[in-house]
Amino acid sequence: xxxxxxxxxxxxxxxxxxxxxxxxxxxxxxxxxxxxxxxxxxxxxxxxxxxxxxxxxxxxxxxxxxxxxxxxxxxxxxxxxxxxxxxxxxxxxxxxxxxxxxxxxxxxxxxxxxxxxxxxxxxxxxxxxxxxxxxxxxxxxxxxxxxxxxxxxxxxxxxxxxxxxxxxxxxxxxxxxxxxxxxxxxxxxxxxxxxxxxxxxxxxxxxxxxxxxxxxxxxxxxxxxxxxxxxxxxxx
Numbered sequence: 151x152x153x154x155x156x157x158x159x160x161x162x163x164x165x166x167x168x169x170x171x172x173x174x175x176x177x178x179x180x181x182x183x184x185x186x187x188x189x190x191x192x193x194x195x196x197x198x199x200x201x202x203x204x205x206x207x208x209x210x211x212x213x214x215x216x217x218x219x220x221x222x223x224x225x226x227x228x229x230x231x232x233x234x235x236x237x238x239x240x241x242x243x244x245x246x247x248x249x250x251x252x253x254x255x256x257x258x259x260x261x262x263x264x265x266x267x268x269x270x271x272x273x274x275x276x277x278x279x280x281x282x283x284x285x286x287x288x289x290x291x292x293x294x295x296x297x298x299x300x301x302x303x304x305x306x307x308x309x310x311x312x313x314x315x316x317x318x319x320x321x322x323x324x325x326x327x328x329x330x331x332x333x334x335x336x337x338x339x340x341x342x343x344x345x346x347x348x349x350x351x352x353x354x355x356x357x358x359x360x361x362x363x364x365x366x367x368x369x370x371x372x373x374x375x376x377x378x379x380x381x382x383x384x385x386x
Contacts, residue, residue, distance in 0.1 A: 160370060161363070161366045161367050161370055164183065164184075164187060164366050165359070165362060165363055165366060167180075167183060168180050168183055168184055168359075168362055169359065171183065172355070181221075182221055184362055184366075185217040185218075185220050185221050186217070186221070187365075187366055187369060188210065188213050188214055188217050188369060189214040189217055189218060191210065191369055191370070191373050192210035192211060192213070192214045194373070195207070195210055195373060195376060196210070196211075199376055199377070203249060203376070205245050205246075205248050205249040205252070206245075206246075206249050206376065208242075208245040209242050209243075209245040209246045209249060210242075212238050212239075212241045212242035212245065213238065213239060213242035215234075215238045216234070216235045216236070216237075216238030216239045216242065217235075219231050219234050219235050219238065220235050232298075233301070236301050236302075236305055237301070239305060240301070240304055240305055240308055243305075243308035243309065243311075243312055244308060246312055246335075247308070247311055247312055247315055250312070250315045250316050250319050250331065250335070251315055251319070253319055253323060253328070254318060254319045254322045254323060255322070258322055259318050259322060262322075263318070263321055263322065266318075266321060267318065270314050270317065270318070274310050274311075274314055277310050278306075278307065278310065281303065281306045281307075281310075281346070282303065284346065284350055284351070285299055285302045285303055285306070285350070286299060305342075306342075306343075306346065309338075309339045309342045309343065310339070312335050312338070312339055313335055313336060313339040316331060316332045316334075316335035316336070317332060319331065319332065320332040326378065327375060327378040330371055330374065330375045330378060331372070331375045333368075333371055334368050334369075334371035334372040334375060335368070335372075336368070337364045337365070337367050337368030337371065338364070338365060338368035338369065338372070340364050341361045341362070341363075341364035341365035341368060342361075342365075344357060344360055344361040344364065345357075345358070345361040348361060
């Protein structure tokens with residue numbers, strides 16, 4: 151069995167089990183399974199990958215910390231867990247951005263892809279404008295609403311930067327491994343944006359399922375990308 155087919159089957163299996171657990175009103179187990187995907191992949195990456203990248207390792211580890219805290223405080227939903235989880239996720243995405251940007255030159259982007267950069271920048275500003283209009287009116291149950299809004303905005307901003315830089319990285323380095331990295335970032339970013347829609351716009355469980363599919367597939371593709379890097383002896 152090829153590795154790509156194996157990852158596809160794993161993604162289908164995870165999603166199927168999540169749906170089944172939700173169907174039988176086992177929401178806690180369903181959430182734990184979903185939140186366990188990154189920690190399991192982190193363990194596999196740290197112990198299986200031969201040429202580990204420091205930046206990608208920090209991304210997996212930091213995201214895992216956020217997921218573990220989320221699991222431990224699933225029912226309590228306390229203030230400290232919200233700040234710890236989201237801070238961990240923001241830091242994780244920051245290191246993913248560093249991982250993406252180290253393989254391309256900003257000078258080359260401005261020289262050869264200035265038009266694409268300008269169009270992308272305009273789209274980014276529009277997405278930021280939309281997110282601000284979604285987040286600001288929300289009445290969060292917190293005594294530090296400005297801080298919560300800042301965290302939510304920064305989290306969303308990181309997602310947009312990940313998406314944008316992965317695209318710039320791909321058009322500058324048109325290779326299969328960078329295409330895989332770009333598609334992975336697209337899936338992860340869209341899963342997060344879809345989840346924002348589920349939390350703040352439309353409370354429909356189907357949207358949550360769509361987010362789960364996108365995220366699991368994105369993380370698995372990122373993991374598969376690390377094997378392509380290892381084959382080329384790429385490390386940091």
